[in-house]
Amino acid sequence: MTWAGGGWPIPKGKGYFKLSEYFIRSNGYFAPSGDVIDIATAGIYITSLYGEYGITDRFGVIAYVPFFSRATLNEQVDRNGNVLAQGDAVNSFGDTDISFKYGLITNKPIVVSATLTFGLPLGNDQGGETGVLQTGDGEFNTMIALEASRGINGGKGWINTLVGYNNRINNFSDEFRWGLEIGHKFGKKWSGGIKFYSVNSLNNGSDFETPSNGIFSNNIEYLSFTPEVNYFIKENLGISASIGGALSAKRVLASPGYSLGVFMTL
Template identity: 30%
Template sequence: MKNLKFFQILALVFVVQEASGQSGWTKTKGEGFFQTSFYTFNSKDYFTLDGERLVTNRFHQQSIVFYGEYGVTDKFTIIANLPLQNFNGFETTETVSGLGDLRLEFKHSLLKKYFPLAISVAPEIPTGKANNFANSTVNDFERINLPSGDGEFNVWTTLATSFALGDFPFYGSLFGSYNYRTQYDGISFSDQVAVGVELGYKIADKVWFNVRMNGLTSVDEITEVTDFVRGDGTEYTSYTLGLSAPVYKEFHLSLTYRNFNDFLFDRKNIYSGGVFGIGIFYNLKPPTK
Protein backbone atom coordinates (compact mmCIF):
# COMPACT_ATOMS: atom_id res chain seq x y z
CA MET A 1 0.00 0.00 0.00
CA LYS A 2 1.46 3.33 -1.01
CA ASN A 3 1.98 6.04 1.61
CA LEU A 4 -0.65 8.78 1.77
CA LYS A 5 2.00 11.46 1.30
CA PHE A 6 2.34 10.26 -2.28
CA PHE A 7 -1.22 11.36 -2.99
CA GLN A 8 -0.58 14.93 -1.94
CA ILE A 9 0.70 15.64 -5.46
CA LEU A 10 -2.04 13.76 -7.29
CA ALA A 11 -4.95 15.35 -9.08
CA LEU A 12 -8.51 15.47 -7.94
CA VAL A 13 -10.45 15.23 -11.20
CA PHE A 14 -14.23 15.38 -11.15
CA VAL A 15 -14.66 12.39 -13.42
CA VAL A 16 -18.29 11.86 -12.51
CA GLN A 17 -19.35 15.32 -13.63
CA GLU A 18 -19.56 15.19 -17.38
CA ALA A 19 -21.69 18.02 -18.75
CA SER A 20 -24.79 16.83 -20.58
CA GLY A 21 -24.36 16.33 -24.30
CA GLN A 22 -24.15 19.57 -26.25
CA SER A 23 -26.54 20.07 -29.17
CA GLY A 24 -27.48 22.61 -31.82
CA TRP A 25 -31.04 22.86 -30.52
CA THR A 26 -32.46 25.36 -28.06
CA LYS A 27 -35.67 24.97 -26.09
CA THR A 28 -38.80 26.72 -27.29
CA LYS A 29 -40.18 29.51 -25.10
CA GLY A 30 -41.50 28.07 -21.84
CA GLU A 31 -40.11 24.58 -22.49
CA GLY A 32 -37.89 23.00 -19.84
CA PHE A 33 -35.84 19.97 -18.85
CA PHE A 34 -34.90 19.31 -15.20
CA GLN A 35 -32.87 16.35 -13.94
CA THR A 36 -31.40 15.17 -10.65
CA SER A 37 -28.80 12.40 -10.88
CA PHE A 38 -26.52 10.31 -8.70
CA TYR A 39 -23.11 9.23 -10.03
CA THR A 40 -20.60 6.84 -8.47
CA PHE A 41 -17.01 6.02 -9.38
CA ASN A 42 -13.98 4.29 -7.90
CA SER A 43 -10.58 3.36 -9.29
CA LYS A 44 -7.00 2.43 -8.43
CA ASP A 45 -5.70 3.39 -11.90
CA TYR A 46 -4.14 6.85 -11.97
CA PHE A 47 -2.54 8.21 -15.17
CA THR A 48 0.29 10.70 -14.64
CA LEU A 49 1.14 13.79 -16.71
CA ASP A 50 3.38 11.50 -18.80
CA GLY A 51 0.50 9.09 -19.40
CA GLU A 52 2.05 6.44 -17.16
CA ARG A 53 -0.45 4.20 -15.34
CA LEU A 54 0.07 3.90 -11.60
CA VAL A 55 -1.81 1.59 -9.22
CA THR A 56 -2.63 3.54 -6.05
CA ASN A 57 -4.89 3.34 -3.04
CA ARG A 58 -8.46 3.17 -4.30
CA PHE A 59 -10.03 6.57 -4.90
CA HIS A 60 -13.81 6.93 -4.79
CA GLN A 61 -16.07 9.78 -5.84
CA GLN A 62 -19.85 10.22 -5.76
CA SER A 63 -22.00 13.18 -6.76
CA ILE A 64 -25.59 14.32 -6.59
CA VAL A 65 -26.09 16.71 -9.51
CA PHE A 66 -28.90 19.01 -10.61
CA TYR A 67 -29.13 19.89 -14.30
CA GLY A 68 -31.76 22.12 -15.87
CA GLU A 69 -32.62 23.85 -19.15
CA TYR A 70 -35.29 26.50 -19.72
CA GLY A 71 -36.31 28.28 -22.90
CA VAL A 72 -36.51 32.03 -22.31
CA THR A 73 -37.34 32.56 -25.97
CA ASP A 74 -37.45 30.19 -28.94
CA LYS A 75 -33.80 31.01 -29.61
CA PHE A 76 -32.38 31.58 -26.12
CA THR A 77 -31.99 28.93 -23.43
CA ILE A 78 -30.54 29.16 -19.92
CA ILE A 79 -28.81 26.03 -18.56
CA ALA A 80 -27.66 25.30 -15.01
CA ASN A 81 -25.42 22.46 -13.84
CA LEU A 82 -24.82 22.27 -10.08
CA PRO A 83 -23.30 19.39 -8.10
CA LEU A 84 -25.43 19.58 -4.95
CA GLN A 85 -22.91 17.42 -3.12
CA ASN A 86 -19.56 15.89 -4.05
CA PHE A 87 -18.15 13.06 -1.93
CA ASN A 88 -14.43 12.25 -2.24
CA GLY A 89 -12.04 9.92 -0.47
CA PHE A 90 -9.37 7.24 -0.67
CA GLU A 91 -9.56 3.83 0.96
CA THR A 92 -6.97 5.14 3.45
CA THR A 93 -8.81 8.39 4.28
CA GLU A 94 -12.12 9.58 5.55
CA THR A 95 -14.70 10.77 3.00
CA VAL A 96 -15.24 14.52 2.75
CA SER A 97 -18.03 16.31 0.91
CA GLY A 98 -19.32 19.70 -0.15
CA LEU A 99 -21.20 21.73 -2.73
CA GLY A 100 -19.65 21.73 -6.20
CA ASP A 101 -19.01 24.54 -8.70
CA LEU A 102 -22.02 26.10 -10.42
CA ARG A 103 -21.97 26.20 -14.21
CA LEU A 104 -24.42 28.63 -15.85
CA GLU A 105 -24.79 28.37 -19.61
CA PHE A 106 -26.37 30.95 -21.91
CA LYS A 107 -27.23 29.37 -25.25
CA HIS A 108 -28.32 31.17 -28.42
CA SER A 109 -29.59 29.58 -31.63
CA LEU A 110 -27.76 30.79 -34.76
CA LEU A 111 -29.69 28.51 -37.13
CA LYS A 112 -32.73 26.57 -36.01
CA LYS A 113 -34.87 25.01 -38.72
CA TYR A 114 -32.85 23.22 -41.43
CA PHE A 115 -29.36 23.17 -39.91
CA PRO A 116 -29.57 23.55 -36.10
CA LEU A 117 -26.54 25.48 -34.91
CA ALA A 118 -26.07 27.11 -31.50
CA ILE A 119 -23.40 28.95 -29.57
CA SER A 120 -23.20 29.07 -25.79
CA VAL A 121 -21.14 30.81 -23.14
CA ALA A 122 -20.91 29.10 -19.74
CA PRO A 123 -19.14 30.71 -16.79
CA GLU A 124 -18.23 28.24 -14.07
CA ILE A 125 -18.49 29.89 -10.69
CA PRO A 126 -16.29 28.55 -7.84
CA THR A 127 -19.10 27.88 -5.35
CA GLY A 128 -17.50 24.64 -4.11
CA LYS A 129 -14.97 24.12 -1.33
CA ALA A 130 -11.55 24.83 -2.82
CA ASN A 131 -9.87 23.29 0.21
CA ASN A 132 -11.47 20.31 1.93
CA PHE A 133 -9.02 18.16 3.83
CA ALA A 134 -9.57 14.47 4.53
CA ASN A 135 -7.68 12.91 7.42
CA SER A 136 -5.81 9.66 7.00
CA THR A 137 -7.31 6.60 8.66
CA VAL A 138 -3.83 5.04 8.79
CA ASN A 139 -1.69 7.85 10.21
CA ASP A 140 -3.58 10.48 12.19
CA PHE A 141 -0.92 13.12 11.44
CA GLU A 142 -1.48 12.95 7.66
CA ARG A 143 -4.21 14.48 5.52
CA ILE A 144 -4.96 15.25 1.86
CA ASN A 145 -6.88 18.04 0.16
CA LEU A 146 -9.96 16.66 -1.67
CA PRO A 147 -11.87 19.80 -2.67
CA SER A 148 -15.47 19.71 -3.89
CA GLY A 149 -14.69 22.53 -6.37
CA ASP A 150 -11.52 23.74 -8.07
CA GLY A 151 -11.62 27.28 -6.61
CA GLU A 152 -11.14 28.83 -10.04
CA PHE A 153 -13.39 30.96 -12.26
CA ASN A 154 -13.43 29.74 -15.86
CA VAL A 155 -15.60 30.18 -18.96
CA TRP A 156 -16.62 27.55 -21.52
CA THR A 157 -17.55 28.67 -25.07
CA THR A 158 -19.24 26.01 -27.20
CA LEU A 159 -20.36 25.73 -30.83
CA ALA A 160 -22.70 22.80 -31.50
CA THR A 161 -24.71 21.45 -34.41
CA SER A 162 -27.33 18.69 -34.63
CA PHE A 163 -29.55 16.83 -37.05
CA ALA A 164 -32.68 14.68 -36.92
CA LEU A 165 -34.08 12.37 -39.59
CA GLY A 166 -37.64 13.66 -39.84
CA ASP A 167 -40.09 11.10 -38.46
CA PHE A 168 -37.34 8.49 -38.07
CA PRO A 169 -36.35 8.41 -34.37
CA PHE A 170 -32.64 9.09 -34.83
CA TYR A 171 -30.49 12.15 -34.08
CA GLY A 172 -26.88 13.23 -33.97
CA SER A 173 -24.89 16.10 -32.48
CA LEU A 174 -21.35 17.41 -32.82
CA PHE A 175 -19.65 20.10 -30.73
CA GLY A 176 -16.39 21.85 -29.94
CA SER A 177 -15.64 23.84 -26.77
CA TYR A 178 -12.92 26.14 -25.47
CA ASN A 179 -12.40 26.51 -21.72
CA TYR A 180 -10.76 29.79 -20.70
CA ARG A 181 -9.18 29.07 -17.31
CA THR A 182 -7.82 31.59 -14.84
CA GLN A 183 -6.01 30.89 -11.57
CA TYR A 184 -6.35 29.87 -7.96
CA ASP A 185 -4.17 31.10 -5.12
CA GLY A 186 -1.69 32.70 -7.54
CA ILE A 187 -1.29 29.58 -9.73
CA SER A 188 -2.45 29.91 -13.36
CA PHE A 189 -3.94 27.00 -15.30
CA SER A 190 -3.81 25.99 -18.95
CA ASP A 191 -6.86 26.57 -21.15
CA GLN A 192 -8.58 23.45 -22.50
CA VAL A 193 -10.26 22.25 -25.69
CA ALA A 194 -13.13 19.74 -25.69
CA VAL A 195 -14.81 17.95 -28.59
CA GLY A 196 -17.68 15.51 -28.70
CA VAL A 197 -20.16 13.57 -30.79
CA GLU A 198 -23.47 11.96 -29.78
CA LEU A 199 -25.89 9.64 -31.57
CA GLY A 200 -29.32 8.60 -30.34
CA TYR A 201 -32.09 6.22 -31.40
CA LYS A 202 -35.57 5.61 -29.96
CA ILE A 203 -36.34 1.92 -29.46
CA ALA A 204 -39.94 0.70 -29.86
CA ASP A 205 -41.09 4.33 -29.79
CA LYS A 206 -40.45 4.40 -26.04
CA VAL A 207 -36.86 4.00 -24.86
CA TRP A 208 -34.11 6.37 -25.99
CA PHE A 209 -30.63 4.88 -26.37
CA ASN A 210 -27.64 7.15 -26.95
CA VAL A 211 -23.89 6.81 -27.28
CA ARG A 212 -21.48 9.67 -26.77
CA MET A 213 -17.74 10.19 -27.19
CA ASN A 214 -15.97 13.18 -25.63
CA GLY A 215 -12.36 14.30 -25.65
CA LEU A 216 -10.51 16.86 -23.51
CA THR A 217 -6.99 18.21 -24.02
CA SER A 218 -4.91 21.07 -22.65
CA VAL A 219 -3.82 23.98 -24.83
CA ASP A 220 -0.42 24.17 -23.12
CA GLU A 221 1.84 21.22 -22.50
CA ILE A 222 1.99 20.67 -18.75
CA THR A 223 5.17 18.88 -17.79
CA GLU A 224 5.81 20.01 -14.22
CA VAL A 225 3.93 19.73 -10.95
CA THR A 226 1.99 22.94 -10.30
CA ASP A 227 -1.31 22.37 -8.50
CA PHE A 228 -2.60 19.03 -9.78
CA VAL A 229 -5.46 19.04 -7.33
CA ARG A 230 -7.15 21.58 -9.67
CA GLY A 231 -6.97 19.29 -12.71
CA ASP A 232 -4.26 21.21 -14.59
CA GLY A 233 -2.95 19.13 -17.51
CA THR A 234 -5.86 16.69 -17.44
CA GLU A 235 -6.54 14.97 -20.78
CA TYR A 236 -8.73 12.02 -21.76
CA THR A 237 -11.16 10.40 -24.15
CA SER A 238 -14.43 9.16 -22.67
CA TYR A 239 -17.37 7.22 -24.00
CA THR A 240 -20.87 7.16 -22.51
CA LEU A 241 -23.81 4.81 -23.03
CA GLY A 242 -27.24 5.98 -21.93
CA LEU A 243 -30.85 4.81 -21.69
CA SER A 244 -33.95 6.76 -20.76
CA ALA A 245 -37.58 5.72 -20.47
CA PRO A 246 -40.84 7.27 -19.23
CA VAL A 247 -42.03 6.22 -15.77
CA TYR A 248 -44.98 8.55 -15.06
CA LYS A 249 -46.41 11.25 -17.33
CA GLU A 250 -43.50 13.63 -18.08
CA PHE A 251 -41.13 11.99 -15.57
CA HIS A 252 -38.41 9.74 -17.01
CA LEU A 253 -35.71 7.45 -15.64
CA SER A 254 -32.17 7.68 -17.04
CA LEU A 255 -29.24 5.26 -16.72
CA THR A 256 -25.68 5.98 -17.88
CA TYR A 257 -22.32 4.25 -17.98
CA ARG A 258 -19.13 6.18 -18.74
CA ASN A 259 -15.51 5.05 -19.08
CA PHE A 260 -12.19 6.30 -20.45
CA ASN A 261 -9.66 5.34 -23.12
CA ASP A 262 -6.93 6.89 -25.30
CA PHE A 263 -8.80 7.02 -28.63
CA LEU A 264 -8.70 10.81 -29.21
CA PHE A 265 -6.44 12.03 -26.40
CA ASP A 266 -4.27 9.91 -24.12
CA ARG A 267 -5.26 9.80 -20.47
CA LYS A 268 -3.20 12.17 -18.34
CA ASN A 269 -3.63 13.42 -14.79
CA ILE A 270 -6.81 11.42 -14.20
CA TYR A 271 -8.19 8.39 -12.41
CA SER A 272 -9.69 6.03 -14.99
CA GLY A 273 -12.58 3.66 -14.44
CA GLY A 274 -16.29 3.13 -14.90
CA VAL A 275 -18.79 5.79 -13.84
CA PHE A 276 -22.37 4.67 -13.19
CA GLY A 277 -25.26 7.12 -13.09
CA ILE A 278 -28.99 7.03 -12.38
CA GLY A 279 -31.35 9.98 -12.60
CA ILE A 280 -34.90 11.23 -12.82
CA PHE A 281 -35.81 14.00 -15.23
CA TYR A 282 -38.94 15.99 -15.98
CA ASN A 283 -39.90 17.51 -19.32
CA LEU A 284 -41.75 20.81 -18.94
CA LYS A 285 -43.98 21.40 -21.92
CA PRO A 286 -44.34 24.93 -23.30
CA PRO A 287 -47.70 26.64 -22.68
CA THR A 288 -50.25 26.08 -25.42
CA LYS A 289 -50.84 29.06 -27.65
Protein backbone atom coordinates (compact mmCIF):
# COMPACT_ATOMS: atom_id res chain seq x y z
CA MET A 1 0.00 0.00 0.00
CA THR A 2 1.85 3.10 -1.22
CA TRP A 3 0.29 5.87 0.73
CA ALA A 4 2.62 6.35 3.69
CA GLY A 5 2.74 10.11 3.07
CA GLY A 6 -0.92 10.49 2.28
CA GLY A 7 -1.76 13.74 0.47
CA TRP A 8 1.51 15.37 1.48
CA PRO A 9 4.19 15.08 -1.23
CA ILE A 10 7.55 14.53 0.36
CA PRO A 11 9.67 17.73 0.17
CA LYS A 12 12.65 18.07 -2.15
CA GLY A 13 15.66 16.09 -0.98
CA LYS A 14 13.70 14.41 1.80
CA GLY A 15 12.97 10.72 1.94
CA TYR A 16 11.26 7.90 3.82
CA PHE A 17 12.62 4.38 3.60
CA LYS A 18 11.39 1.19 5.21
CA LEU A 19 12.58 -2.40 5.31
CA SER A 20 9.69 -4.68 6.14
CA GLU A 21 8.78 -8.27 6.63
CA TYR A 22 5.16 -9.19 5.94
CA PHE A 23 3.80 -12.65 6.53
CA ILE A 24 0.46 -14.39 6.46
CA ARG A 25 -0.32 -18.04 6.95
CA SER A 26 -3.79 -19.48 6.74
CA ASN A 27 -5.86 -22.59 6.23
CA GLY A 28 -8.92 -20.50 5.51
CA TYR A 29 -9.82 -18.77 2.28
CA PHE A 30 -12.47 -16.25 1.34
CA ALA A 31 -14.19 -17.98 -1.58
CA PRO A 32 -15.70 -15.91 -4.40
CA SER A 33 -18.97 -16.04 -2.47
CA GLY A 34 -17.32 -14.33 0.50
CA ASP A 35 -17.72 -17.41 2.66
CA VAL A 36 -14.63 -18.78 4.38
CA ILE A 37 -13.74 -22.29 3.25
CA ASP A 38 -11.00 -24.65 4.38
CA ILE A 39 -7.94 -24.97 2.19
CA ALA A 40 -4.50 -26.47 2.50
CA THR A 41 -2.46 -24.15 4.70
CA ALA A 42 -0.82 -21.52 2.53
CA GLY A 43 1.85 -19.04 3.57
CA ILE A 44 3.16 -15.85 2.02
CA TYR A 45 6.34 -14.15 3.28
CA ILE A 46 7.51 -10.90 1.74
CA THR A 47 10.70 -9.02 2.58
CA SER A 48 10.48 -5.61 0.96
CA LEU A 49 12.00 -2.17 0.67
CA TYR A 50 9.73 0.84 0.47
CA GLY A 51 11.15 4.20 -0.46
CA GLU A 52 9.69 7.64 -1.02
CA TYR A 53 11.92 10.51 -2.17
CA GLY A 54 11.18 14.14 -3.05
CA ILE A 55 12.52 15.32 -6.41
CA THR A 56 10.90 18.72 -5.95
CA ASP A 57 8.64 20.06 -3.23
CA ARG A 58 5.64 18.85 -5.24
CA PHE A 59 6.97 15.83 -7.09
CA GLY A 60 8.36 12.63 -5.69
CA VAL A 61 9.05 9.02 -6.62
CA ILE A 62 7.98 5.97 -4.65
CA ALA A 63 9.16 2.40 -4.97
CA TYR A 64 7.89 -0.77 -3.34
CA VAL A 65 10.38 -3.56 -3.98
CA PRO A 66 9.60 -7.02 -2.55
CA PHE A 67 13.08 -8.33 -3.20
CA PHE A 68 12.46 -11.67 -1.50
CA SER A 69 9.06 -13.34 -1.64
CA ARG A 70 8.28 -16.83 -0.54
CA ALA A 71 5.04 -18.75 -0.91
CA THR A 72 4.43 -22.10 0.75
CA LEU A 73 1.77 -24.76 0.64
CA ASN A 74 1.47 -27.48 3.25
CA GLU A 75 1.38 -31.12 2.28
CA GLN A 76 -1.89 -32.93 2.95
CA VAL A 77 -1.94 -36.26 4.76
CA ASP A 78 -4.78 -38.34 6.12
CA ARG A 79 -4.92 -39.74 9.66
CA ASN A 80 -3.03 -42.83 8.52
CA GLY A 81 -0.16 -40.73 7.20
CA ASN A 82 -0.99 -41.28 3.54
CA VAL A 83 0.01 -38.27 1.47
CA LEU A 84 -3.02 -36.81 -0.29
CA ALA A 85 -1.18 -33.88 -1.88
CA GLN A 86 2.47 -32.85 -1.81
CA GLY A 87 3.58 -29.61 -0.16
CA ASP A 88 5.33 -26.98 -2.18
CA ALA A 89 7.27 -23.71 -1.95
CA VAL A 90 8.68 -21.03 -4.20
CA ASN A 91 11.15 -18.21 -3.59
CA SER A 92 11.51 -15.31 -5.99
CA PHE A 93 11.48 -11.58 -6.52
CA GLY A 94 7.96 -10.21 -6.12
CA ASP A 95 5.73 -7.88 -8.11
CA THR A 96 7.12 -4.36 -7.78
CA ASP A 97 5.39 -0.97 -7.72
CA ILE A 98 6.96 2.22 -9.05
CA SER A 99 4.96 5.38 -8.34
CA PHE A 100 5.13 9.07 -9.10
CA LYS A 101 3.37 11.46 -6.74
CA TYR A 102 2.48 15.08 -7.49
CA GLY A 103 1.11 17.58 -5.02
CA LEU A 104 -2.02 19.19 -6.45
CA ILE A 105 -2.95 21.26 -3.41
CA THR A 106 -0.23 22.09 -0.91
CA ASN A 107 0.08 24.59 1.95
CA LYS A 108 -3.63 24.39 2.69
CA PRO A 109 -5.35 22.79 5.65
CA ILE A 110 -6.36 19.98 3.35
CA VAL A 111 -3.65 18.85 0.96
CA VAL A 112 -4.24 16.74 -2.11
CA SER A 113 -1.86 14.76 -4.26
CA ALA A 114 -2.15 12.47 -7.26
CA THR A 115 -0.15 9.28 -7.64
CA LEU A 116 0.46 7.21 -10.75
CA THR A 117 1.61 3.68 -9.98
CA PHE A 118 2.97 1.08 -12.36
CA GLY A 119 2.72 -2.49 -11.11
CA LEU A 120 5.55 -4.46 -12.63
CA PRO A 121 4.99 -8.24 -12.88
CA LEU A 122 8.44 -9.23 -11.67
CA GLY A 123 7.12 -12.01 -9.45
CA ASN A 124 6.40 -15.61 -10.30
CA ASP A 125 2.78 -16.44 -11.08
CA GLN A 126 3.29 -20.19 -11.62
CA GLY A 127 5.86 -21.15 -9.03
CA GLY A 128 6.83 -24.33 -7.27
CA GLU A 129 6.73 -27.90 -8.51
CA THR A 130 2.94 -27.76 -8.62
CA GLY A 131 3.05 -24.54 -10.62
CA VAL A 132 0.31 -23.09 -8.43
CA LEU A 133 2.28 -20.87 -6.05
CA GLN A 134 2.53 -17.19 -6.70
CA THR A 135 4.72 -14.27 -5.75
CA GLY A 136 3.02 -12.17 -8.41
CA ASP A 137 -0.07 -12.11 -10.57
CA GLY A 138 1.63 -12.04 -13.96
CA GLU A 139 0.04 -8.85 -15.23
CA PHE A 140 1.14 -5.23 -15.65
CA ASN A 141 -1.22 -2.80 -14.03
CA THR A 142 -1.53 0.97 -13.82
CA MET A 143 -3.20 2.73 -10.92
CA ILE A 144 -4.12 6.38 -10.54
CA ALA A 145 -4.92 7.55 -7.02
CA LEU A 146 -5.95 10.76 -5.36
CA GLU A 147 -5.04 11.26 -1.72
CA ALA A 148 -6.33 13.99 0.54
CA SER A 149 -4.97 14.61 4.02
CA ARG A 150 -5.40 16.94 6.90
CA GLY A 151 -3.54 17.45 10.14
CA ILE A 152 -5.47 17.39 13.39
CA ASN A 153 -4.82 18.36 16.97
CA GLY A 154 -2.15 20.91 16.15
CA GLY A 155 -0.29 18.59 13.80
CA LYS A 156 -0.03 15.75 16.30
CA GLY A 157 -2.51 13.70 14.35
CA TRP A 158 -3.51 13.17 10.75
CA ILE A 159 -6.26 11.88 8.57
CA ASN A 160 -5.47 10.44 5.15
CA THR A 161 -7.99 9.43 2.54
CA LEU A 162 -7.46 7.73 -0.79
CA VAL A 163 -9.45 6.83 -3.85
CA GLY A 164 -7.88 4.97 -6.73
CA TYR A 165 -8.58 3.22 -10.00
CA ASN A 166 -6.42 0.24 -10.89
CA ASN A 167 -6.38 -0.65 -14.57
CA ARG A 168 -5.42 -4.30 -15.14
CA ILE A 169 -4.73 -6.13 -18.37
CA ASN A 170 -4.82 -9.74 -19.63
CA ASN A 171 -8.54 -10.09 -18.86
CA PHE A 172 -8.08 -9.21 -15.20
CA SER A 173 -10.85 -7.02 -13.81
CA ASP A 174 -10.11 -3.37 -13.06
CA GLU A 175 -10.41 -2.26 -9.46
CA PHE A 176 -11.75 0.67 -7.49
CA ARG A 177 -9.89 1.26 -4.26
CA TRP A 178 -10.36 3.49 -1.29
CA GLY A 179 -8.54 3.97 1.97
CA LEU A 180 -8.82 5.83 5.24
CA GLU A 181 -6.12 6.29 7.84
CA ILE A 182 -6.33 8.03 11.18
CA GLY A 183 -3.15 8.42 13.17
CA HIS A 184 -1.67 10.29 16.08
CA LYS A 185 1.62 10.84 17.84
CA PHE A 186 1.90 9.81 21.47
CA GLY A 187 4.77 11.68 23.09
CA LYS A 188 8.10 11.90 21.33
CA LYS A 189 8.68 8.19 20.85
CA TRP A 190 5.39 6.68 19.74
CA SER A 191 2.81 7.06 17.06
CA GLY A 192 -0.01 4.84 15.98
CA GLY A 193 -2.96 4.64 13.73
CA ILE A 194 -5.61 2.54 12.15
CA LYS A 195 -6.07 1.99 8.45
CA PHE A 196 -9.01 0.84 6.42
CA TYR A 197 -8.29 -0.21 2.86
CA SER A 198 -10.79 -1.51 0.37
CA VAL A 199 -10.27 -3.18 -2.99
CA ASN A 200 -13.36 -3.61 -5.15
CA SER A 201 -13.40 -5.49 -8.44
CA LEU A 202 -15.32 -3.97 -11.32
CA ASN A 203 -15.84 -7.54 -12.59
CA ASN A 204 -15.10 -6.51 -16.15
CA GLY A 205 -12.49 -9.20 -16.70
CA SER A 206 -13.01 -12.86 -17.37
CA ASP A 207 -12.50 -15.69 -14.96
CA PHE A 208 -12.35 -18.01 -17.94
CA GLU A 209 -9.61 -16.17 -19.79
CA THR A 210 -7.08 -14.99 -17.23
CA PRO A 211 -3.71 -16.55 -18.01
CA SER A 212 -2.77 -16.78 -14.37
CA ASN A 213 -2.87 -20.12 -12.64
CA GLY A 214 -3.65 -18.73 -9.23
CA ILE A 215 -6.58 -18.23 -6.95
CA PHE A 216 -5.02 -15.01 -5.66
CA SER A 217 -5.33 -13.12 -8.91
CA ASN A 218 -8.54 -11.98 -10.51
CA ASN A 219 -11.55 -10.31 -8.88
CA ILE A 220 -9.89 -10.05 -5.48
CA GLU A 221 -11.94 -7.96 -3.09
CA TYR A 222 -11.45 -7.05 0.52
CA LEU A 223 -12.01 -4.48 3.21
CA SER A 224 -9.09 -4.62 5.59
CA PHE A 225 -8.55 -3.14 9.02
CA THR A 226 -4.97 -2.58 10.13
CA PRO A 227 -3.81 -1.12 13.43
CA GLU A 228 -0.19 0.04 13.28
CA VAL A 229 2.24 1.27 15.91
CA ASN A 230 5.57 3.04 15.40
CA TYR A 231 8.40 3.52 17.87
CA PHE A 232 10.99 6.19 17.19
CA ILE A 233 14.42 5.10 18.33
CA LYS A 234 15.62 8.51 17.36
CA GLU A 235 14.15 11.35 15.35
CA ASN A 236 14.88 9.81 11.96
CA LEU A 237 14.86 6.12 12.79
CA GLY A 238 12.20 3.80 14.11
CA ILE A 239 10.48 0.47 14.01
CA SER A 240 6.90 -0.29 13.13
CA ALA A 241 4.53 -3.18 13.57
CA SER A 242 1.05 -3.85 12.28
CA ILE A 243 -1.59 -6.54 12.14
CA GLY A 244 -4.05 -6.45 9.30
CA GLY A 245 -7.09 -8.56 8.67
CA ALA A 246 -9.99 -8.61 6.28
CA LEU A 247 -13.38 -7.60 7.64
CA SER A 248 -14.92 -9.00 4.47
CA ALA A 249 -13.27 -10.37 1.38
CA LYS A 250 -13.35 -12.53 -1.72
CA ARG A 251 -10.47 -14.65 -3.02
CA VAL A 252 -7.92 -13.88 -0.32
CA LEU A 253 -6.55 -15.79 2.64
CA ALA A 254 -8.74 -15.58 5.72
CA SER A 255 -6.20 -14.86 8.45
CA PRO A 256 -4.47 -11.75 9.77
CA GLY A 257 -1.27 -10.62 8.11
CA TYR A 258 1.60 -9.36 10.23
CA SER A 259 4.17 -6.74 9.33
CA LEU A 260 7.36 -5.71 11.08
CA GLY A 261 9.67 -3.03 9.77
CA VAL A 262 12.49 -0.61 10.34
CA PHE A 263 12.15 2.87 8.86
CA MET A 264 14.33 5.89 8.49
CA THR A 265 13.86 9.38 7.12
CA LEU A 266 16.19 11.79 5.38
